[in-house]
Amino acid sequence: MHHYADEISIVFGGAAGQGVQxxxxxxVKVLKRSGYYVFACTEFMSRIRGGSNSTEVRITGKKRRxxxxxxxxxxxxxxxxxxxxxxxxGESTLVFAExxxxxxxxxxxFIDTPIAEFAKEAGNPVFSNTVAVGVxxxxxxxxLDAFSEYLSVQFxxxxxxxxxxxxxxxxxxxxxxxxxxxxxxxxxxxxxxxTPSDELLIDGNTAVGIGTVxxxxxxxxxxxxxxxxxxxxxxxxxADEFDIVVDQAEDEISAINAALGASYAGxxxxxxxxxxxxxxxEEGISLAGVTEMPVVVHIGQRPGPATGLPTRTEQGDLNLSxxxxxxxxxxxxxxxxxFAQAIELVQRAFxxxxxxxxxxxxxxxxxxxxxxxSVERSEVVRxxxxxxxxxxxxxxxxxxxxxxxxxxxxxxGYGDGVVKADSHEHDESxxxxxxxxxxxxxxxxxxxxxxxxxxxxxxxxxxxxxxAGSLVVSWGSNRGVLEEALEKLGRKDIAGLHFSQLYPLxxxxxxxxxxxxxxxxxxxxxxxxxxxxxREAGVRVSKRILKATGEPFxxxxxxxxxxxxxxx
Amino acid sequence: MNNMTANPFxxxxxxxxxxxxxxxxKLLDAVKDALYELDLDRRNLVIVSGIGQAAKLPQYxxxxxxxxxHGRALPVAMGIKLANRxxxxxxxSGDGCMYGEGGNHFLHAIRRNYDxxxxxxxxxxxxxTKGQASPTSRMGMTTSLQFNGVMLEPFNPVAVLLALxxxxxxxxxxxxxxxxxxxxxxxxxxxxxxxxxxxxxxVIFNKINTYQWFRENTYYLPEDYDPTDRxxxxxxxxxxxxxxxxxxxxxxxxxxxxxxxxxxxIPAYEHEVSDEAFEKMLEEYR
Numbered sequence: 001m002h003h004y005a006d007e008i009s010i011v012f013g014g015a016a017g018q019g020v021q022x023x024x025x026x027x028v029k030v031l032k033r034s035g036y037y038v039f040a041c042t043e044f045m046s047r048i049r050g051g052s053n054s055t056e057v058r059i060t061g062k063k064r065r066x067x068x069x070x071x072x073x074x075x076x077x078x079x080x081x082x083x084x085x086x087x088x089x090g091e092s093t094l095v096f097a098e099x100x101x102x103x104x105x106x107x108x109x110f111i112d113t114p115i116a117e118f119a120k121e122a123g124n125p126v127f128s129n130t131v132a133v134g135v136x137x138x139x140x141x142x143x144l145d146a147f148s149e150y151l152s153v154q155f156x157x158x159x160x161x162x163x164x165x166x167x168x169x170x171x172x173x174x175x176x177x178x179x180x181x182x183x184x185x186x187x188x189x190x191x192x193x194x195t196p197s198d199e200l201l202i203d204g205n206t207a208v209g210i211g212t213v214x215x216x217x218x219x220x221x222x223x224x225x226x227x228x229x230x231x232x233x234x235x236x237x238x239a240d241e242f243d244i245v246v247d248q249a250e251d252e253i254s255a256i257n258a259a260l261g262a263s264y265a266g267x268x269x270x271x272x273x274x275x276x277x278x279x280x281x282e283e284g285i286s287l288a289g290v291t292e293m294p295v296v297v298h299i300g301q302r303p304g305p306a307t308g309l310p311t312r313t314e315q316g317d318l319n320l321s322x323x324x325x326x327x328x329x330x331x332x333x334x335x336x337x338x339f340a341q342a343i344e345l346v347q348r349a350f351x352x353x354x355x356x357x358x359x360x361x362x363x364x365x366x367x368x369x370x371x372x373x374s375v376e377r378s379e380v381v382r383x384x385x386x387x388x389x390x391x392x393x394x395x396x397x398x399x400x401x402x403x404x405x406x407x408x409x410x411x412x413g414y415g416d417g418v419v420k421a422d423s424h425e426h427d428e429s430x431x432x433x434x435x436x437x438x439x440x441x442x443x444x445x446x447x448x449x450x451x452x453x454x455x456x457x458x459x460x461x462x463x464x465x466x467x468a469g470s471l472v473v474s475w476g477s478n479r480g481v482l483e484e485a486l487e488k489l490g491r492k493d494i495a496g497l498h499f500s501q502l503y504p505l506x507x508x509x510x511x512x513x514x515x516x517x518x519x520x521x522x523x524x525x526x527x528x529x530x531x532x533x534x535r536e537a538g539v540r541v542s543k544r545i546l547k548a549t550g551e552p553f554x555x556x557x558x559x560x561x562x563x564x565x566x567x568x
Numbered sequence: 569m570n571n572m573t574a575n576p577f578x579x580x581x582x583x584x585x586x587x588x589x590x591x592x593x594k595l596l597d598a599v600k601d602a603l604y605e606l607d608l609d610r611r612n613l614v615i616v617s618g619i620g621q622a623a624k625l626p627q628y629x630x631x632x633x634x635x636x637x638h639g640r641a642l643p644v645a646m647g648i649k650l651a652n653r654x655x656x657x658x659x660x661s662g663d664g665c666m667y668g669e670g671g672n673h674f675l676h677a678i679r680r681n682y683d684x685x686x687x688x689x690x691x692x693x694x695x696x697t698k699g700q701a702s703p704t705s706r707m708g709m710t711t712s713l714q715f716n717g718v719m720l721e722p723f724n725p726v727a728v729l730l731a732l733x734x735x736x737x738x739x740x741x742x743x744x745x746x747x748x749x750x751x752x753x754x755x756x757x758x759x760x761x762x763x764x765x766x767x768x769x770x771v772i773f774n775k776i777n778t779y780q781w782f783r784e785n786t787y788y789l790p791e792d793y794d795p796t797d798r799x800x801x802x803x804x805x806x807x808x809x810x811x812x813x814x815x816x817x818x819x820x821x822x823x824x825x826x827x828x829x830x831x832x833x834i835p836a837y838e839h840e841v842s843d844e845a846f847e848k849m850l851e852e853y854r
Binding site for chain 2: 198199200201202206210213214216218219221238239240241242243245246247249250251253254255257258259260261262263264265266267268269283284287291377380382385387389411412413414415416417418419420421422423424430431432
């Protein structure tokens with residue numbers, strides 16, 4: 001008997017180019033439209049064809065946004081997928097594959113699934129993907145209607161015959177899935193949401209993209225680099241509709257300088273890259289610092305050093321963004337923990353950048369960007385666009401000294417004044433100077449805003465019992481996994497604290513850790529945020545739960561790591 | 569313009585950091601006079617520069633300025649132009665900044681062809697860092713670093729530009745302020761990425777390519793020279809005996825990057841997000 005009442009994890013594995021992603025995309029859309037809570041995440045190799053990739057699709061009774069290690073159903077499209085995922089195949093995993101894909105392998109629950117045969121019967125081996133989705137829907141006992149409708153739309157441009165053959169392929173798979181479920185005692189009773197709410201099914205790239213559009217961003221220049229490319233592609237598709245300039249730069253150095261030029265002329269500008277690409281932009285961050293030019297930098301993190309693991313995930317670029325650029329100046333670092341939060345936080349990033357004339361980083365990672373989950377429409381917040389641009393008069397001075405350290409920001413072509421931005425140390429009018437007195441004032445001016453920024457800094461969010469003696473800290477993409485692990489552990493003595501603003505920290509943060517046993521969970525090798533917490537807020541961290549294999553944390557391993565807490 | 573006080577681009581009472589006799593003074597005058605004679609609205613002009621002695625020029629012009637990083641004038645200029653195409657954008661810097669540190673940006677600026685003017689102060693030496701070879705230094709010139717003489721062939725900007733089919737390529741000599749001004753005027757009026765390489769003596773570090781050397785080793789293209797003939801322009805570009813001055817090549821019909829991208833004349837600071845379009849976008853994900 002295989003009964004799944006609360007959740008199920010279905011993994012599709014195959015070579016690049018075999019359609020693993022296509023299958024998963026179709027399945028999550030169909031499941032979402034059928035009213036289920038779904039979450040999907042993907043791991044893939046850095047190659048265009050071949051290799052071994054997999055996508056996990058979770059159907060859950062509650063909304064989840066985390067990766068689980070265990071596999072309930074594995075649909076393996078080739079023999080390598082079984083080898084690649086061997087370590088995740090447990091005694092209860094049902095493996096659906098062609099017979100020859102598992103030859104000579106010890107698998108407790110193998111179900112011979114003639115996907116290719118059904119595809120051929122439907123008219124073409126290319127329908128294998130459609131068959132596979134059909135099989136899974138049959139196993140789940142979910143009506144085929146939504147999938148048939150999906151296929152009709154998806155293949156409409158290819159003609160009625162192709163649509164009909166795909167539906168036939170889906171039906172063959174579906175029939176097989178239903179029979180198999182009945183014959184093997186497979187029962188999935190996860191309930192769809194009681195009241196179907198207005199939901200959007202998006203991936204992390206789309207979340208960051210929606211936030212960028214909503215913020216009134218009108219300029220992106222970037223050089224393709226996984227996983228930062230997704231935002232560039234997203235905005236390219238929206239460029240006409242929203243009047244966004246999308247420039248594929250010749251290198252990252254060009255990208256950041258172009259963004260600063262656009263910002264100087266009054267645009268809300270963003271660059272999107274990964275750690276390696278950002279390393280090239282550092283000089284530009286220093287330029288943004290001295291010229292007090294607003295800019296938003298999106299870093300989709302992946303494991304370094306250097307080329308590292310190009311298609312994998314890590315939270316290893318916190319220190320890079322914290323220390324990027326020579327000289328002392330202010331900055332802000334944000335890291336969303338959910339898609340809804342990403343949409344809001346990106347808008348906040350632009351508002352902060354404009355208001356404080358500074359660089360605002362948004363840190364995500366491959367796991368976050370390539371994951372798929374649903375967001376309620378009501379969670380899609382739109383913040384007012386706060387530009388803080390003034391019309392210049394004849395006596396305008398770009399770096400006028402003020403009490404707050406912030407000078408009214410003029411842009412060229414708007415008003416009667418001239419706007420001089422300078423990478424040298426400069427006087428109030430923007431002309432280079434070597435006057436030590438002015439230098440002192442300008443250094444102070446550029447750093448002064450940090451105090452206000454920290455007072456306005458977002459506070460971390462607490463979940464779990466407030467009175468718990470142990471506090472587990474996560475940041476950015478590790479919110480979902482921590483939330484789920486803590487909930488499943490159900491311990492009264494451990495709570496979670498998620499930071500979506502990493503720098504500067506709110507002065508109130510210090511107090512939140514008083515008399516607490518502090519554990520920090522992060523996806524890097526050294527505990528970069530744990531160090532930051534210690535340095536900035538004097539927090540003593542008793543335990544660091546770290547992972548830098550290139551994979552995200554799984555719910556199971558976080559639960560295991562937390563099991564010891566309080567018993568050490 | 570001889571009546572300098574009337575020029576609105578003049579900066580009053582500004583201490584200039586260049587050495588006495590520097591070719592940059594003549595270049596500065598030529599630029600300001602060209603802008604004045606073109607009757608450009610000072611408020612809609614931005615001069616972008618990188619780093620180097622040449623790159624200090626916009627510090628001494630009464631107009632908006634972005635004095636950025638070494639080698640990075642062109643990406644900044646592009647960002648400005650694409651964010652507000654109503655602005656007149658001039659990028660200027662030295663040969664080290666444009667052809668050395670910024671070489672990649674230089675190539676790709678021409679491929680994109682956005683409407684800016686690029687002025688390169690070509691003094692064949694590094695001034696700011698005190699006299700090392702530049703990409704355009706002649707072979708054999710001895711410097712503090714190349715004490716046995718420059719070993720490498722000089723970079724030929726005009727030939728490289730022609731290979732890229734740059735739409736406006738001119739060369740001038742700062743020693744002749746009047747002609748330099750006229751060439752700059754043509755370049756600024758040109759719709760597209762116009763480049764002017766301007767020979768400029770460095771009186772401190774380049775004792776070879778002096779005012780006199782430039783006078784003796786250059787000549788103006790004759791009046792019947794056809795600048796639309798690319799093959800002929802190539803011939804001129806690879807001449808070594810005497811170097812040609814004037815508009816070497818122009819091609820007026822090349823499409824602008826702004827137009828290829830469909831950029832409107834609404835400046836970016838007025839950008840608005842339509843609620844209707846935003847809702848429509850969300851619809852895709854339902």
